[in-house]
Amino acid sequence: MKATRSWRYRLYPSRPQERELNRYLYECRALWNLLLERTKKQYGEMCKFPTRKELYLQTKRTRIFSQVSQNVADRLCKSIKGMRGRKKAGLKAGFPRFKPIERMRSFTYPQFGFRLDKKLRLAGIGDISIRKHREIEGRLKTLTIKKTSSGKWFAVFTSEVEKLPENARKLSLGGEKPAVGIDLGIESFAYLSDGKIIRNPRHLKKAALKLKAAHKNLSKKKKGGRNREKAKHLLAVAYEKLANRRADFLHKLSRTLVRGHSLIALEKLKPAKMLKKFLSKPILDCAWAEFARMICYKAEEAGCKAVFVNPAGTTSECSRCGKSRKKKLAERWHSCACGASMHRDLNAAINILKRATAGTAGSNACGEEATAPFLSVSALNETGSPVL
Numbered sequence: 001m002k003a004t005r006s007w008r009y010r011l012y013p014s015r016p017q018e019r020e021l022n023r024y025l026y027e028c029r030a031l032w033n034l035l036l037e038r039t040k041k042q043y044g045e046m047c048k049f050p051t052r053k054e055l056y057l058q059t060k061r062t063r064i065f066s067q068v069s070q071n072v073a074d075r076l077c078k079s080i081k082g083m084r085g086r087k088k089a090g091l092k093a094g095f096p097r098f099k100p101i102e103r104m105r106s107f108t109y110p111q112f113g114f115r116l117d118k119k120l121r122l123a124g125i126g127d128i129s130i131r132k133h134r135e136i137e138g139r140l141k142t143l144t145i146k147k148t149s150s151g152k153w154f155a156v157f158t159s160e161v162e163k164l165p166e167n168a169r170k171l172s173l174g175g176e177k178p179a180v181g182i183d184l185g186i187e188s189f190a191y192l193s194d195g196k197i198i199r200n201p202r203h204l205k206k207a208a209l210k211l212k213a214a215h216k217n218l219s220k221k222k223k224g225g226r227n228r229e230k231a232k233h234l235l236a237v238a239y240e241k242l243a244n245r246r247a248d249f250l251h252k253l254s255r256t257l258v259r260g261h262s263l264i265a266l267e268k269l270k271p272a273k274m275l276k277k278f279l280s281k282p283i284l285d286c287a288w289a290e291f292a293r294m295i296c297y298k299a300e301e302a303g304c305k306a307v308f309v310n311p312a313g314t315t316s317e318c319s320r321c322g323k324s325r326k327k328k329l330a331e332r333w334h335s336c337a338c339g340a341s342m343h344r345d346l347n348a349a350i351n352i353l354k355r356a357t358a359g360t361a362g363s364n365a366c367g368e369e370a371t372a373p374f375l376s377v378s379a380l381n382e383t384g385s386p387v388l
């Protein structure tokens with residue numbers, strides 16, 4: 001079994017190299033618009049989409065590396081295929097859109113044309129300085145060059161790594177590690193069923209405040225002015241900083257969790273519930289989905305199992321006797337007639353773990369897609385005997 005992983009590194013192009021990279025973006029965007037126009041025209045006249053080969057022929061005249069321009073045609077083919085699929089399924093579907101330059105943010109070398117040594121060699125562009133903060137594992141496949149809205153450049157490689165088969169993974173475990181249930185909280189980031197609390201990192205809050213200030217600053221600037229451009233840039237920088245810090249925090253946390261546990265249980269949240277639960281903390285908005293995705297793919301590699309359970313009633317149920325009583329949002333403590341007394345999120349975390357380990361919760365509910373845990377809510381067996 002093979003799996004694809006991606007690796008992102010910061011690039012430091014020289015001035016002339018940056019001009020060349022920007023030219024690539026311009027060319028790719030012009031080509032995208034040209035191909036799209038032809039496609040629309042042909043479809044309008046003959047009710048037939050051009051084939052990939054026909055589109056490739058049109059890419060011949062651009063002044064960029066051939067594989068990069070062919071990849072633009074590939075992207076268009078993919079969007080059209082997606083559009084036809086949606087149409088077939090009876091969903092609303094329109095043509096892909098013409099792109100202004102700010103929407104063309106990346107170009108891709110699908111196979112050849114790049115080499116990674118001390119620097120990154122790009123065919124047609126040159127040797128660009130790169131900060132390789134870690135080694136790439138597996139066989140290199142593609143390279144995408146990206147420009148962020150604040151003007152930084154990144155190289156994103158994908159590689160193919162060998163997935164360990166199930167039994168080999170178990171062997172590599174080396175001794176039984178504990179299982180853990182995780183409840184994502186409101187005042188803290190998460191509560192673990194073993195009583196640990198993971199707080200929202202302070203630097204994340206700080207970055208969020210800066211972002212807010214940058215927003216305010218932008219709204220005060222006159223349209224079309226040079227100061228507005230400056231404020232826009234500052235806002236983009238603040239966004240990126242927050243996103244990077246958040247990703248960093250989630251990476252570290254998920255790594256520690258999968259290394260220390262044989263099983264991790266999380267709630268499977270529907271988007272509606274997710275919104276309700278997390279509306280009150282914009283700092284970490286969408287962090288939950290991201291966190292679940294990271295736990296998923298890291299668990300796979302670390303020989304840990306990720307299980308998503310039905311979230312209904314995890315807060316109201318008593319983790320000791322199983323009796324259910326509704327709690328108001330403001331009620332932070334769980335105390336039950338049976339004598340159980342603990343933080344409400346700890347109670348929920350224990351319930352989540354119980355559901356994951358009860359009965360036949362044997363399926364690894366982990367999907368390839370980032371949103372997989374939220375797509376369907378199939379209840380796991382909730383009536384099994386408690387294991388704690």
Ligand SMILES: [Zn+2]
Binds near residue numbers: 323339340
């Ligand atoms: Zn109880």
